[in-house]
Amino acid sequence: PLAWGRAARQPLGPLEPPGLPLAPCRAFSNNKILVELDESSGVATMKFKSPPVNSLSLDFLTEFCISLEKLENDRACRGVIFTSVIPKIFSSGLDITEMCGKSTEHYGEFWRAVQEMWLRLYGSNMVTVAAVNGSSPAGGCLIALSCDYRIMVENPKFSIGLNEAQLGIVAPFWFKDTFVNTVGHRVAERSLQLGSLYPAPEAHRFGLVDELVPEEKLQEKAVAVMAQWLALPDHARQLTKSMMRKAVLDRLVAHREEDIQNFISFISKESIQKSLRMYMEMLKKKK
């Protein structure tokens, strides 16, 4: 529990499973995520561009992790802003098609990628700012929660929250821990049980997002906030961040395989598969 003089973060090591193809440094992948690095400021922007709704597919997550790792290892980069190029959507969360009608091996691989994304993002040594320019349910909300600071467009049509319960599934304990660390136990307990999605102004009222801005000011505000955080000496800020987040990160690391097995057996249940199929049908009809 001691932070003094420790490395801020135990490096996660190369992406798992080993052998995953790493693109050469700085040749940023840009299939589902566009990465721009401004070397003068040391600030990168990761723009989600995976139509129609930036859902977190296995491909998206893999690209996310590779991009983040490259930035993490790039001395020219000290902070990352996350935003979307898809109108009205930041990210719709975990891709349900990855959890439906697939093999247990696939479920395991997918869940490991979700874990990896969170471990790298919540534990990042860089300053991370979410510029939430659209709705952000479930896994999309998790990405925002895992950043150091959350700015959201003030449009009440954009909502954010961990709404897993509405789909008949359960947010895993590390989603919950991240949520509790942000909004406290009571709000988390109530919101998770109800699967609540909050319009931006309400989310701001209880601290799920830190700040609201008009859409046209979002980029500018994200850059200003980033500059404020980067004004601090990296080493002290990183050690402090690690001190705040280590307990929760360590908990998943210690239970990672168990968490994967639990996910597989839960998601493989016919009752859950049926719920997810019904939910996907509903989404299709909405279009």
Added chain:
Amino acid sequence: PLAWGRAARQPLGPLEPPGLPLAPCRAFSNNKILVELDESSGVATMKFKSPPVNSLSLDFLTEFCISLEKLENDRACRGVIFTSVIPKIFSSGLDITEMCGKSTEHYGEFWRAVQEMWLRLYGSNMVTVAAVNGSSPAGGCLIALSCDYRIMVENPKFSIGLNEAQLGIVAPFWFKDTFVNTVGHRVAERSLQLGSLYPAPEAHRFGLVDELVPEEKLQEKAVAVMAQWLALPDHARQLTKSMMRKAVLDRLVAHREEDIQNFISFISKESIQKSLRMYMEMLKKKK
């Protein structure tokens, strides 16, 4: 700590001590608590009717646990609303006469019943809503805190809080844990040390109760809130609730006998007995 695919709650087993007389199913006891089950909605109401002040005597607690267990095991019941038929009082908390001038065996039996009440209520798989229609100090406040949602009549003459310190006694750690989970560490620390009772509007301001309503709207609001919570799939909601409350429940389960022994030796002290006698004298004079 993993919620995926687990049973939401380890069943507590039959009421302890074993051999406690269980009324036959659905023959609801109604000596101190009136239980009504609306089978169409799946919502039961437990109405406290133990004059003069719904104090939590051993008999009341036993009846509470039996009633709750029957509802828990009744597939027709998915949620419970708790309220009082005594004007101006929800519940006055633990019955001081049970803690004064009795044998150590009696203190032990009483404390086990208090624990049992909390374990069953805080860990209930059903949706639990407190419709607080009067003052609710100490153990009365604990009942409200242990529900999923708290609605209180907006009358500032009705107060609520864990005021044990005012009587010279100490709220046990699991009262404290429940309180911290609801209002956070700082408010709990200050309130428990001062034994603060808060008028309904103030209690609402810092989240000790979730909502205030005029007295004539209380029942209607409780039913509406219940419907909102019951709209979620039971299984996902129950797993989520368990994930949020398990750590605190497990802590009492692990230290249950020790907690009973601590209570017995504390309450048996002559200085504490004297405090309680003085407090009872004061209450008598108030009348």
Added chain:
Amino acid sequence: PLAWGRAARQPLGPLEPPGLPLAPCRAFSNNKILVELDESSGVATMKFKSPPVNSLSLDFLTEFCISLEKLENDRACRGVIFTSVIPKIFSSGLDITEMCGKSTEHYGEFWRAVQEMWLRLYGSNMVTVAAVNGSSPAGGCLIALSCDYRIMVENPKFSIGLNEAQLGIVAPFWFKDTFVNTVGHRVAERSLQLGSLYPAPEAHRFGLVDELVPEEKLQEKAVAVMAQWLALPDHARQLTKSMMRKAVLDRLVAHREEDIQNFISFISKESIQKSLRMYMEMLKKKK
């Protein structure tokens, strides 16, 4: 974890290192701290008077611990108010000269004294009220955070916060734990990373201080708050306080030597020494 019937606090034993010269009882030291005890009310006041800025030097800390221990053991004393006689400054925090250009032995001795101060203050059986009548960064803020109640002069020119990160150093885990217990995880995470100092009105808004008053009302208000806390039975209040703070106190006790070693190796780094020298240069130029 059980509070019933336990001693409120394991006594820390005589001040360490053993052999430290204890002034005879009631002959209050008054070199850097003026101690006044009003025997009629049972309330002492500790007035910091160490120009220019009440920095927490080894001498100040030693005197602080001795004075507090004497009051703790004085049956005539039930509460302590902490305030400053230096205009505009409550305390500027740890004395940087103690951390700069000294031997590792000195660093170790200094850090042990900082720990001792916090262990005695956060774990005090007495009621402790901070009457913050000036700015209170870093260690000064820790003193306020460790009290039971914080009243601050409403002057927005007075600021308070744990701003260690701004100096390139890291608040240790027990500063962090104390902060989280007061303002919650999210505010602590953000404030510690940014090294934020908050003007009094802002600090009040999120609960870093409990109450704001005009400067001329500060003493009167502190006395009134103290009277309110002393109205409770000591024993129940002490057991309750211990229950709330024990986990965090125990954590430092369990890791005390490790924490000292971590401090020594961190502060001995040339990069940290350079940061501190630059900071001191900047302070000198400000004058």
